[in-house]
Amino acid sequence: MTVKAYGARAGDQTLESMNITRRTPGAHDVQIEIAYCGVCHSDIHQVRSEWAGTLYPCVPGHEIVGQVSAVGAHVSNFKPGELVGVGCIVDSCQHCADCDEGLENYCDHMIGTYNSPTPDAPGHTLGGYSEQIVVHERYVLRVRHPAAQLAAVAPLLCAGITTYSPLRHWKVGPGHKVGVAGIGGLGHMGIKLAYAMGAQVVAFTTSESKRKAALALGASEVVVSRNPDEMAAQAMSLDFILNTVAAPHDLDAFFALLKRDGTMALVGAPATPHPSPNVFNLITKRRSLAGSLIGGIPETQEMLDFCAGRGIVADIELIRADEINEAYDRMIRGDVKYRFVMENSTLAGTA
């Protein structure tokens, strides 16, 4: 099947309309008519080959929601017409220790929704900036939010799970004071989720303009991280920091804010390394520096259900497919509150 998509033909080119093919659904496949796709900063890193190894044409997008349009003969869990989502993972080995534990995100053979090897044309996966996608049922998530919220559910498939998973892993909850650094797509979900889990949340931003808005997301305090006095006022007070910042920065400034035994988990994945941290900031208070990669399929479903039960969705700005290049420029300037979401029906009109 040929469908419309938006993608880049090289790292130094903007995204443009293109036709791609999707396989005919196999026995365990679900075909999805994509209604909306969120725009993650990873899409920008990947399209521009900032992490190296990008395969072209590159059709990004891993915050996919839509309606089942067809199912393979052996699919019993999904029916045409149902609302579903697909996140960052469309396949994995299905038999290693990580897959057995539902941690497909850590499988050595995890197949990403775009830029991973596949037998399908053109030899690597193509993501959600497209009209349809065909995915093995194991990697399809059920959306239980009302249909009217569908566009705002899309960012949960990456920004939601990438922040939910570390908050759960480090057992964030009542009695904890948690910092969320970088108030973009991931960070704004981190604030909403940590607050919903019962923690007291401090937002750290480089943008003075987000000071008021971050309070509305559930933060009890907002710190402009460029201001040393505001940073000093938080010294030794945080149990956990979720760092979503998409650019290299001084990690030591954040270690100083952790209590003894506190942890900072990095989820931001800048193109170039952070300056090396000072080890004394870790050893003197037994602090930990950690990382976390999206989340497994069962936990992604758990997160979607957690959010559906509490009415949690992302704060979004809808865009047409042909506005994607401008959206990237705005994200790089930090000019989005807080996630762009593509309306995929607008792909039909692109040429």
Ligand code: NAP
């Ligand atoms: P985003 O919406 O663009 O937000 C990133 C935020 O980082 C910005 O809003 C900004 O927040 C802060 N920032 C400070 N200085 C910056 C700079 N020089 N350049 C860019 N951002 C800067 O990005 P996102 O989609 O949330 O993604 C954040 C990072 O997480 C990206 O590196 C992405 O690739 C990565 N990621 C990782 C995973 C994972 O599994 N670990 C999953 C998804 C994404 P303030 O204005 O508040 O300072």
Ligand code: ZN
């Ligand atoms: Zn993402």
